[in-house]
Structure formats: C-alpha cells, structure tokens
Amino acid sequence: MAANLTVDVLDPAGKKSGSVELPASIFDVQTNVPLIHQVVVAQQAAGRQGTHKTKTRAEVRGGGKKPWKQKGTGRARQGSLRAPQFAGGGVVHGPVPRDYSQRTPKKMKAAALRGALSDRARNGRVHVVSSLLEGDVASTKSVRQTLSNVSDRRHLLVVVRRDDDLGALSSRNLPTTHVLYADQVNTYDVMLSDDVVFTAGALEDFVAQATLVLPTSTFATAKAAAAPAAPAAGQEAPFGAGSAAPLADGAAPEGFSIKGNQDSMKFHTPDSPWYGRTKAEVWFTNEEAAKAAGFVNAVKESTAADDAAEEESK
Incomplete structure (x- = not known):
C-alpha cells in the first residue's frame, strides 16, 4: 500500500496553518480511465429529461382525404397530405419519450471517484483550507480572495460541510466555482x-464516508472458515500414528510413501495415476494408516461385487 499523501492546510490568507494526510486508499489509487468515462456518461444520461416527442403521420391532425385521384393526373400517386414528404406532415423515426438512465453499481461509482481524486x-490539485x-458574515469577495490564494486555476470545485451555510452561501455566486457538500462529491x-x-471539516467528513468498509463475499468468507488448517511443516503425526507432515521443501520424510490430500481427504499410492501430479499435504507410511485417519x-478399490459384475458382462 502506498504511503498517504500530505498536503498543507492553508488559512484564508493563504498561509500554512498545519498539514493533513490524504489516505492513499482514496487519493492515490490507480486511475481507470474507461471506468471514469462510463460513470460520467451514465451521470450525464441520468440528467436527461427524456420527454422529447414528435408526431407520426398517424398522429398529425388532418390528412384523411386523398389529395387527388390515383390515375389520370400525371402526378405521383398520393394517399395523404400528412405523409412525411409534405410540409406539415408527420415525422418518420422521430424521438419518443424514453428513460436514459443507466444502472451503475455503487462500487463502480466509488472506484471512479477514487480514481478521479487520485x-x-x-498532480497537486487537491487543496485544503481551514x-x-x-468572521460570521457571508462575503463572496472574501471567498474569491481565499480561493485565489489557494490556486490560480480558473475552474474550482469547493467542498464544504453540510452545516457550513456561510461558506456555501459565500461561494455559490462565483461564476467559475462549483460548490458541493461532502456527501455530494462525484x-x-x-x-x-x-x-x-x-475545507478541513469537509475533508474529514468525506474521508469518513468514503472509507466505509464494503462487505466481502460471503462465499469466500465461508469457504476460508470451513477450510481445515494444513499441518505445519515438520509436525509429527498430524493424523495419528503412521502420519507425518511434509518437510520444509515438501519432500516426504523417510519411510513415508503415501500422499494424503487434506482438502479431498483422499490418499494416493505410488502406483496411482495421479501420484506424480498430487502435492502431499500429509504423508502416511502405509494404506492402513491413511484409512485409520x-x-x-x-x-x-475393486470389490468382489465389482469383479462378479465384470465377469457377467463378459
């Protein structure tokens, strides 16, 4: 995990009043550009009203009368003055009301936001002010001066706390500044x-919200809990008499030739077709010791019944 980034905390006059760490899990992760593009497109699509509508020739008023007779005029045959080729006619394949919203999982939106902030x-474009x-009086002029002391770039995103009405009121009238609360950052x-x-308080609120632990896969957790622990290397008789754990290099202790697999609870003898491809988690001296464990x-193993069935089939 990368080290946390440290940025200076500036006062309204632009002087350093302290420092704060930006968690690497939020502000120093890999930026996934295609994911950011997908999330931004989805957010823009969600803002579309989708109430556009045009009328087809069936919906336009009029046009019920055939303009002229079918034959004898020398003109092209027509059935209605509201056909698409006429002025005042209907529209072909025009837009209809639809929902433009796209389903974007919360984890994807959170990952895209972390990548954008990172x-x-x-690039040194995240700043923190105390x-x-x-004072206690709203002043757009004062906020403009504070922001100019922090950054000389034109378009700024200012993040304030929910209860910072004074800061939001003083910032929202700046034409190139966009103000959001900590829980609205996108x-x-x-x-x-x-x-x-x-602001220092907004950063604290945002980090607390963004670092909420997401639930892990219940299947993976259950599988890890159910998996039996493998015997430690060099452990004597992990499954009773006649058993031994592999040596540090995975080799068999002297006198042990039966491989045991703890996950499947099966053993392999040297004449087994899978003997060479099986990694021993426990070794046994003989088959009796493995079966006892x-x-x-x-x-x-072929039984007398299997042998009899094979003889009958012949």
Missing part, C-alpha cells in the same frame, strides 16, 4: 474542475 491529488472566510464534477478545494483411496 489523478488530481498526484475555512473559506473569517466523478463528473471532479473531472470538470481544474482543482478541488476542501479417515482418508480414502483416490483410485476406487
């Missing part, structure tokens, strides 16, 4: 801006 952070202005606005400016022969 791209900005690695506050946007001093990939599209990060990519649209040149720099991202967090609960292992079964990987090669089905």
